[in-house]
Amino acid sequence: MKQGKRIKGVLAPVVTPFNTDLSPDPERFIAHCRWLLSQHCGLAAFGTNSEANSLSINERMALLDALAAADLDTSRMMPGTGCCALTDSVRLTEHAVKLGCAGVLMLPPFYYKGVSDDGLYRNFAEIIERVGDARLRIYLYHIPPVAVIGISPSLVERLLKAYPTAIAGMKDSSGNWNNTKTMLDAFAKSGFDVFAGSESFLLANMRNGGAGCISATANVNPAAIDKLYREWRDGNADEQQAALNVVRDAFGKKYTMIPALKQAVAHFGGDPQWATVRPPLDSLTKAQAASLIAELKQIGFTMPGLKEMRAHKAAA
């Protein structure tokens, strides 16, 4: 990570491939990450859509090590490092900083409910103090539909005041544009980078001073999302946004997002193993998988170059 030059644009919460025994598969992971980088998509590995919370700390560290060992550019990475246990968050965050990651995407501790902003503040402050590295850039992860515990504007304000360098931005996955707008209006001008949690809000986010988006469907549609990120000032931006929405809806409206993304990677990459998810998630049924793929073909969806980049096959 270079100080002063922050990561921006489009990032994917990279889906995590599993072997038949449900162990993570570093080779397939590296191959998918390479493909995403080739599409100008950054790597928010270990996000919600990565099934990160279904992975142990050691499994996450090993996968990140595998990316670094394969010479993937860590300055394009923002791995998720926020855990329920303070000590786990510190360990993962330290590891990411040492590997030169651009930043970390940090969930609040999410088991205990009804906790105070004071308690959440102390969690983040302890992590920053314990990591104690000037290179640390934290992107607060607000996703109340899943984590239940969220990040309020007053918490952001307090953290920014105490740690103006370490607190670099946030991902807003509330699904509520008004919340994203509130964050943008309050903090974007001071250099706080707000990423929309879905490309559905990418254009609106860019028009209001946002930094990009970190979105599930960037795993499958990265080039088109990146194009809108680069061309949001162009006359056809609204049309581009509408086209992105069609693809997103094909995944998320009728299907559970994570298995649907993996089904698409499996199909368009010609690698059925990719459809595997870890419990407690379910794969799509055969009927669901077939109708998803049929619907994607109907809207002309493809994943160009994916098959060619199946390095795990090439290496075998």
Add this chain to the structure above:
Amino acid sequence: MKQGKRIKGVLAPVVTPFNTDLSPDPERFIAHCRWLLSQHCGLAAFGTNSEANSLSINERMALLDALAAADLDTSRMMPGTGCCALTDSVRLTEHAVKLGCAGVLMLPPFYYKGVSDDGLYRNFAEIIERVGDARLRIYLYHIPPVAVIGISPSLVERLLKAYPTAIAGMKDSSGNWNNTKTMLDAFAKSGFDVFAGSESFLLANMRNGGAGCISATANVNPAAIDKLYREWRDGNADEQQAALNVVRDAFGKKYTMIPALKQAVAHFGGDPQWATVRPPLDSLTKAQAASLIAELKQIGFTMPGLKEMRAHKAAA
């Protein structure tokens, strides 16, 4: 653990003591566990009230090792071992079984919301298969107010059918007696041990075929709760239940349970360090602490023998 002889009665989700640097303190932990055992209270270490989800896997394993190394009776222990990540649940569960614990209290994976009973079934089934030890006894942990993800009767039925020995019972912390009654009516006769998640339901649970309770306030009021467990058939059982409720209400009605429990242990054990909680939880304010202690004194509450058992002091 002895096969055929299941753990029953009253257990405490043992509160976890922290040093000033927020590291867990094994000496204070051992001392509190010794006191609980001396009050005939079993040890459901690493429950919700233990701040277990604020501890890393290694921290939990080290604390359990410390109890075993101090020769505390593992056949009186039911540590919490259910994590978001399957591999973590397996690791903790294996460790508990190897140490001879009576059973394990198992949360469902709680990050992903809206998951199916199929997905939860596969989570528990994978854990049982991977641990692969005939001594394993799982107590399913139903606590939707905190974990959000719960354990439905149909999931219990399916698990019991597939794993009648490993699935030994449940803790119902729904706070909803109708749910406990449903579980009792459906499964208690077949030897499935239902523990109420609070002593408020202890008498009702025993009258309907339950196995006891695993309750926050067993950390501070174990002898009286155990007395009702042993004497629930006696004529004064309703009076005993009413007296237990007064104590529970003194903790839980006006104060957040975990810091209130720790405040009481700190006060009645004469050891202020015990009041420390890990983020994201907050300790009671000074004013809250003072009024809690005043109210406890007013109802004649004490913790007999606690001060005398402060082994960490004696050892120093």
